[in-house]
Amino acid sequence: MKEKLFSRLEEIHPDLIAFRRDLHMYPELSHTEVDTPKKIADYLTDLGVEVKTGIGGRGVVGILKGRKPGKTVALRADFDALPIQDEKDVEYKSRVPGIMHACGHDLHTASLLGVCKVLSENRDILEGTVVLIHQFAEEVIPGGAKFMIEDGCLDGVDAVFGAHVSSTDPLGTVGLKEGNAMANGDKFEIEISGKGGHAASPHLGIDPLVVGSQLLLNLQQIVSRQVDPLKPAVVSVTSFNGGEGFNVIPDKVKITGTARTFDEDVRDWVEESIEKIAASTCSGFGASVKFNYVRGYPAVVNDPAETRRVKKIATELFGDENVKDISPQMGMEDFAYYLKEVPGTFFWVGGALEAKNDVYPHHHPKFNVQEEAMLYIGKLFISTVLDYLSGNEQEAFKEKESTR
Numbered sequence: 001m002k003e004k005l006f007s008r009l010e011e012i013h014p015d016l017i018a019f020r021r022d023l024h025m026y027p028e029l030s031h032t033e034v035d036t037p038k039k040i041a042d043y044l045t046d047l048g049v050e051v052k053t054g055i056g057g058r059g060v061v062g063i064l065k066g067r068k069p070g071k072t073v074a075l076r077a078d079f080d081a082l083p084i085q086d087e088k089d090v091e092y093k094s095r096v097p098g099i100m101h102a103c104g105h106d107l108h109t110a111s112l113l114g115v116c117k118v119l120s121e122n123r124d125i126l127e128g129t130v131v132l133i134h135q136f137a138e139e140v141i142p143g144g145a146k147f148m149i150e151d152g153c154l155d156g157v158d159a160v161f162g163a164h165v166s167s168t169d170p171l172g173t174v175g176l177k178e179g180n181a182m183a184n185g186d187k188f189e190i191e192i193s194g195k196g197g198h199a200a201s202p203h204l205g206i207d208p209l210v211v212g213s214q215l216l217l218n219l220q221q222i223v224s225r226q227v228d229p230l231k232p233a234v235v236s237v238t239s240f241n242g243g244e245g246f247n248v249i250p251d252k253v254k255i256t257g258t259a260r261t262f263d264e265d266v267r268d269w270v271e272e273s274i275e276k277i278a279a280s281t282c283s284g285f286g287a288s289v290k291f292n293y294v295r296g297y298p299a300v301v302n303d304p305a306e307t308r309r310v311k312k313i314a315t316e317l318f319g320d321e322n323v324k325d326i327s328p329q330m331g332m333e334d335f336a337y338y339l340k341e342v343p344g345t346f347f348w349v350g351g352a353l354e355a356k357n358d359v360y361p362h363h364h365p366k367f368n369v370q371e372e373a374m375l376y377i378g379k380l381f382i383s384t385v386l387d388y389l390s391g392n393e394q395e396a397f398k399e400k401e402s403t404r
Helices: 002-011 013-025 035-046 105-120 144-150 208-219 221-226 264-285 304-318 373-402
Strands: 050-055 059-065 068-078 127-135 159-166 174-176 179-182 184-193 233-241 252-261 288-295 300-302 323-325 344-350
Touching: 002 013, 002 105, 002 373, 013 035, 013 105, 013 373, 035 050, 035 059, 035 105, 035 127, 059 105, 059 144, 068 105, 068 373, 105 127, 105 159, 105 373, 127 144, 127 373, 159 304, 159 373, 174 304, 184 208, 184 264, 208 221, 208 233, 208 252, 208 264, 221 233, 221 264, 233 264, 252 264, 264 288, 300 304, 300 344, 304 323, 304 344, 304 373, 344 373
Parallel strands: 068 127, 068 159, 159 344, 174 323
Antiparallel strands: 050 059, 059 127, 174 344, 179 300, 184 252, 184 288, 233 252
């Protein structure tokens, strides 16, 4: 039966490419998505799937019921773009200035729609329900997942699975990680107020640029000297803004950055340390400071049993040599919110372009991936749905219990 479903997926692949390229040409930023969710809802409606729109704000949920009642499994794809100018030389490059799909969300969306089309045409083999979560605003804090969950997108769901294409891993490879997979993602803002004046008379003022420079260096000691080296943490300053005239010392500078951790105790310590170091550094120079720390997405913690389920399926489909256990990543993902509610796993599927000179990382102006990655994501999603709804969750649960 799976071969029949896979054959159908391959048959509709050109249509999925067309859908993906349409999204790529007309991307929409987080929390401003209007046309994208409409296109998704129209596609699902044409399949005869129950469709709910405006979930959590701009989310779309499709509900596909099988011929018999049973478990409910959810699959998630995101559809927002990034504020980046598309610099690729392809016919389907973004036509919206300063906005592009530089992370593969357009491909995720088309992949999930393909899965829905195949399963909807064969719903008589499903014993249970498939929930298709099309999520807005993954790229910014707060992400759309939290709002969609609050609006009921996981009601009745027993397990949830998500996939992310990787532009730097070979096509057809699958990466998985039990437990901690992606980090907590927080951001901080520090505004330093000094005393501006003439650049020729720095002794008459308090130079916030110098204070900020010292603060930047002091912050580097948090991870290197205050955090257990066996517990991952990152503190990065990503912007330093202040001053305009070449002969004017400004009154203020603003520093922003991000902190990434896994352990909650380390997360607490990092936040407290940034605030203390900012206060003490500024005080030592006679400057004042305003500090704001925003806790973003929690860590992605994959359920061990469900991760093993997907690993087993991926190995059967693509071969052991193409499936690997990967190290935790310090990037963040609001799929974490789904995993705090129900068991599941988030995994990566390779889609690197064949020519090495064409391979760029995520969030790069020339980001692109092989569209065949949709077939690998689709086949893995379809197989996972069939495996879960067949009742194999009990076997996975026993395996999980035996490892405790």
